[in-house]
Amino acid sequence: MKVERIWWREIGAEDFYSMEKSSRGLRGRSSLEIRQIADLMTFMGRDRFSAELWEDLRIDARVVGDPTTSAPIVFKAHRRHGIYEIAAQNRQDDRHERHPAWLPQNGWPDLRIPQSVEDAKSVLAEIGGLHVYVARTLDGHHYAGFTTGASLPVGWPSSLQPLFTGSESGVIAVGSGSLTELTPLARKILEAFRDRKSVLVYGPPATGKTHAVAQVRQVLDAAWSGGESIDLDPRRPQQPFTSGFESSPITTPVITDWVTFHQDYGYEDFIVGLRPTGEGIRLAPFAGRLLDLAIRLERQGRGSALLVIDEINRGNVPKILGDFMTYMDTSYRRGADGDDRQAIPVNLPKVQRSPTGDPVTEPIWMLSGDSYMLPQPWYFPHELHILATMNSVDRAVAPLDSAIGRRFERIDAYADIDLLAQHLGVSLDVALAPDIEPEQWTPQAAAVALLAYLNDEITERLGQDYELGHLYFWKITSWEDVQRVWDHDVMPQIRDRFGARPDQLADLLRVNSRNAPVNYPFRTRTVTGRALAIEPLMGKTHEDTAVTLDFLVRG
Numbered sequence: 001m002k003v004e005r006i007w008w009r010e011i012g013a014e015d016f017y018s019m020e021k022s023s024r025g026l027r028g029r030s031s032l033e034i035r036q037i038a039d040l041m042t043f044m045g046r047d048r049f050s051a052e053l054w055e056d057l058r059i060d061a062r063v064v065g066d067p068t069t070s071a072p073i074v075f076k077a078h079r080r081h082g083i084y085e086i087a088a089q090n091r092q093d094d095r096h097e098r099h100p101a102w103l104p105q106n107g108w109p110d111l112r113i114p115q116s117v118e119d120a121k122s123v124l125a126e127i128g129g130l131h132v133y134v135a136r137t138l139d140g141h142h143y144a145g146f147t148t149g150a151s152l153p154v155g156w157p158s159s160l161q162p163l164f165t166g167s168e169s170g171v172i173a174v175g176s177g178s179l180t181e182l183t184p185l186a187r188k189i190l191e192a193f194r195d196r197k198s199v200l201v202y203g204p205p206a207t208g209k210t211h212a213v214a215q216v217r218q219v220l221d222a223a224w225s226g227g228e229s230i231d232l233d234p235r236r237p238q239q240p241f242t243s244g245f246e247s248s249p250i251t252t253p254v255i256t257d258w259v260t261f262h263q264d265y266g267y268e269d270f271i272v273g274l275r276p277t278g279e280g281i282r283l284a285p286f287a288g289r290l291l292d293l294a295i296r297l298e299r300q301g302r303g304s305a306l307l308v309i310d311e312i313n314r315g316n317v318p319k320i321l322g323d324f325m326t327y328m329d330t331s332y333r334r335g336a337d338g339d340d341r342q343a344i345p346v347n348l349p350k351v352q353r354s355p356t357g358d359p360v361t362e363p364i365w366m367l368s369g370d371s372y373m374l375p376q377p378w379y380f381p382h383e384l385h386i387l388a389t390m391n392s393v394d395r396a397v398a399p400l401d402s403a404i405g406r407r408f409e410r411i412d413a414y415a416d417i418d419l420l421a422q423h424l425g426v427s428l429d430v431a432l433a434p435d436i437e438p439e440q441w442t443p444q445a446a447a448v449a450l451l452a453y454l455n456d457e458i459t460e461r462l463g464q465d466y467e468l469g470h471l472y473f474w475k476i477t478s479w480e481d482v483q484r485v486w487d488h489d490v491m492p493q494i495r496d497r498f499g500a501r502p503d504q505l506a507d508l509l510r511v512n513s514r515n516a517p518v519n520y521p522f523r524t525r526t527v528t529g530r531a532l533a534i535e536p537l538m539g540k541t542h543e544d545t546a547v548t549l550d551f552l553v554r555g
Contacts, residue, residue: 001137003230003241007043008133008162009034009169011146016130017120022113023092030090031076032132033083039171040075040084043136054079061134063101064145065237071099073134073144101144102132107237109148131163135232135241143234157230157243158252174230182219185212185413189387190219194249196409198328198386200312200400203413204393205493206469212413213308213387220254220306251383253303255296259289261315270320272364274350285351286365290324295364295372297381304383312388317404323347327380328407334379345377392465393497415455420470421448434554443482446549447473450482453553454490457508458497466497479545483537491534502530509534510552517547 009032011019018030034040041047044057057075062068074097075084088097091104092113104110109127114120124130128150135143147163162170182190185201185208192199201209231242243252259270267273271291274283287295290307297305318325326332332344354360354373361378363371388408390400400408421428424444430436431448441449455467472489476482498505506512509522511532516523521535537545 001139001141001232003174003232004136004138005043005174006133006135006160006163006172007040007169008131008166008172010167011124011130011132013117013121013124016124017114017117019089019091019098020114020120021090021092030093030096031085031087032089033085034075034169035083036169037082037084039169042173043134043171044075053077057084059134059142061099061101061142061144062234063099063106064135064143064234064240065101065106067143067234069100072097073099073142099144102146108146129164131166133163137232143232143240145237145240153239155239155242157241159230160241182215183208183212184416184419185209185411186215186219188411189213189216190249192409192411193385196407197330197384198408199388200405200408200410201387201389201413202392202410204415204465204467204469205391206471206489207413207415207467208469208471209389209413210310211471213310213389216387217256217258217306217308220250220252220256220304250306250385251302251304253300254306255293255300255303256306256308257289257293258308258310260310261312261317261320263315265315265320267320267322271322271324272348272350275365284365285348285362287367289367291348291364292367294381294384295366295374297384299372304385305381306385306387309386309388311391311394313390313394313400317400321404324380325404325407328386328404330382332380333382333384336382340379343379346380348374414464415451415467415470417448417452417455417470420451420473423474424448424476441546441550443476443479446482446546447476447485449553450486450490450549454494454508458494461501461504461508462497468493479542480538482549483540483545487536487538502532506530506532510555513551513555515551515555517551519544520551521548522552 011032015032019032037053040057041053044059046053046057054077056077059073060070061073062070073086076087077084086097088095089102090096091098100106102108109123109130111123111126114123127148130146130148132146133144135145137143149164152158152161152164159172159174162172189199189201189212201213203209229243232240233242234240259265268286268288270288272285272287275286276282277284293305293307297303321328326344327346331342334340334343348361351364351374352362353376354362359376360373361376363373365371386408418428421431424447426442426444426448428448431445432452436445451468451470451473458466458468468490472485472493476485494505494508498508506524509532510516511522512524513520521537521540523533525531525533537548540548
C-alpha cells in the first residue's frame with residue numbers, strides 16, 4: 001500500500017529512561033513531548049492556524065509487524081506550554097497508554113531497565129539510537145512502528161533517513177512519483193537501461209519523445225518536487241518500507257543534466273577545452289558537460305548520473321565525442337563494484353599533470369565555478385548514463401554512423417494509434433469501420449481515422465520514418481480543433497514530406513477523384529496542371545469537414 005506521510009520522533013536518553021524505568025521510580029514525567037507543532041499538524045492534515053490547533057488528536061494505529069493488532073494514539077494538547085504530548089508511556093505502570101507497537105512483545109529494545117538517564121544513554125548507544133514513527137497510508141489507515149540504529153539500512157528508501165538520524169520530531173512528506181504513472185515510452189526507456197548505459201530514442205516529431213525523456217529525468221532527478229513514492233508492507237517489521245522506484249534500473253540518488261547538439265557544438269563544449277582564465281594569456285582546462293557530470297558523480301561518491309542529449313544527430317557526433325566514444329562501452333569503465341583492473345585510464349591530452357608532482361591533474365574548472373584535480377590514473381565512472389533523442393524525419397543532417405549507433409540501445413518512437421484512441425475515448429473498431437456514415441463521426445473518431453490513413457499512405461510511399469506523430473491530435477475535442485490541427489500542423493508536415501513528389505501528394509489527397517464530394521477542398525489549379533490548390537478546412541461547416549475527411553480516409 002502507498003504511504004502518504006510519516007510522523008517520527010527521536011527517543012532521547014531522558015525519554016527512554018522515563019518510558020522504561022522500574023515501578024519503584026514511577027514519579028515524574030512519562031510522556032513524549034512534541035514541540036514541532038507545524039509538523040504534527042501537517043501529518044494530521046490540519047491547518048496549523050485553525051481553531052482546531054489546540055484540540056486533542058486521536059488516531060487508531062495498527063502495529064507494524066502485527067497489522068491485525070491496533071490501538072489508539074492520543075496527542076494531547078497543552079496550549080499553555082505550547083506543546084502536544086503522548087501521555088502515560090511508562091510500560092512498567094499498569095495504567096500506561098503505550099501503543100503495542102512500542103512494547104517488547106513487538107520487538108521494542110529490552111536490553112535492561114535503565115537505572116538512570118546516564119544508563120539510558122548507554123543503552124541507546126548499544127542499539128545505535130531509537131525512533132518511533134506513525135505512517136499514514138493513502139487509504140487513510142495508520143501504522144505505528146520504531147527503528148533502531150544510526151544509519152539507513154540497505155534497501156530502505158533514502159527519504160526515510162530521518163527515521164534513523166533525525167533529531168527531535170518531524171514529518172516526511174512522501175512523494176507521489178511512480179513508474180506506473182509514466183507514459184509507455186518513458187517506461188520503455190527506463191527498462192532499456194537494464195541492458196545498456198546509453199539509450200537512443202528515435203522517431204518522427206510529435207510521438208512523445210521529449211515528454212517521455214523529461215518524465216524519465218524528473219523521476220530520476222534528486223530534486224524532483226514529486227519525490228519518490230513509498231510502499232508499506234506492515235507484515236515485514238525488519239523492512240516495512242520499499243521505494244516506489246525499486247524497479248528502476250538506475251541507482252538513486254541521480255544527478256542529471258541536459259544538452260542540445262548543434263553544428264557549432266564541439267569537443268571543447270562536451271568533454272574539455274582550454275579557455276582564458278582572465279590572468280593574462282594563461283589558458284586553463286574547463287570541463288564540458290559530460291566530463292563535468294562524470295566528475296560530479298565521482299565527487300558525490302554514490303548513486304548515478306544521467307546526461308540527456310537532445311537532437312544528437314544535429315551535431316558532428318564523432319568530433320564531439322572524440323575518444324570518449326570508447327567509454328560508452330561499460331567494459332572500459334570502472335566496474336560497478338569499484339574494481340578498475342579491467343578499465344582503461346582516461347587520457348585528457350589538454351590537461352596537464354599537477355606541477356607539484358602529486359598523482360593528480362592540474363585544476364580543471366567545473367561548470368559550477370569551482371575546480372577539481374582528477375586523480376591519476378582516472379577511470380570513467382560506471383554509473384553514468386546517456387539518453388539521446390533523434391528526429392527520424394530530419395534529413396538535413398547525417399545519421400549516426402554505425403560505430404556510434406551500435407553503442408546505443410535504440411528505442412523506436414513512432415505514432416501510437418491505440419494510445420491516441422484510448423486517450424480520446426474512441427473505439428478503433430468504430431473509428432476505422434468502412435461503412436460508418438460521416439454524420440455519425442465524432443471529431444475524436446475522425447482524428448483517429450485520419451491519422452491511421454495518413455500514416456499508412458506515408459509509410460507505403462516514404463517509409464515509417466516519415467510518419468506523423470499522434471500528439472498532433474492529442475487535444476481534439478471539437479471539429480474546430482480538427483480543422484485547426486489539419487491547417488496548422490498536419491498539412492504543412494505533409495507538404496514538407498512530399499515537396500519533391502507532387503504526384504504522390506495528389507494521390508494521397510485523392511485530388512481530382514470523380515466521386516469527390518461537392519466543394520472538395522483538394523484539387524489541381526487547372527484541369528491539366530500539376531500544381532495543387534489546397535483550401536483550408538477552417539471556416540468550413542462541421543458537416544463539410546466531416547464529409548471531406550470521410551472521403552479522404554475511405555474514398
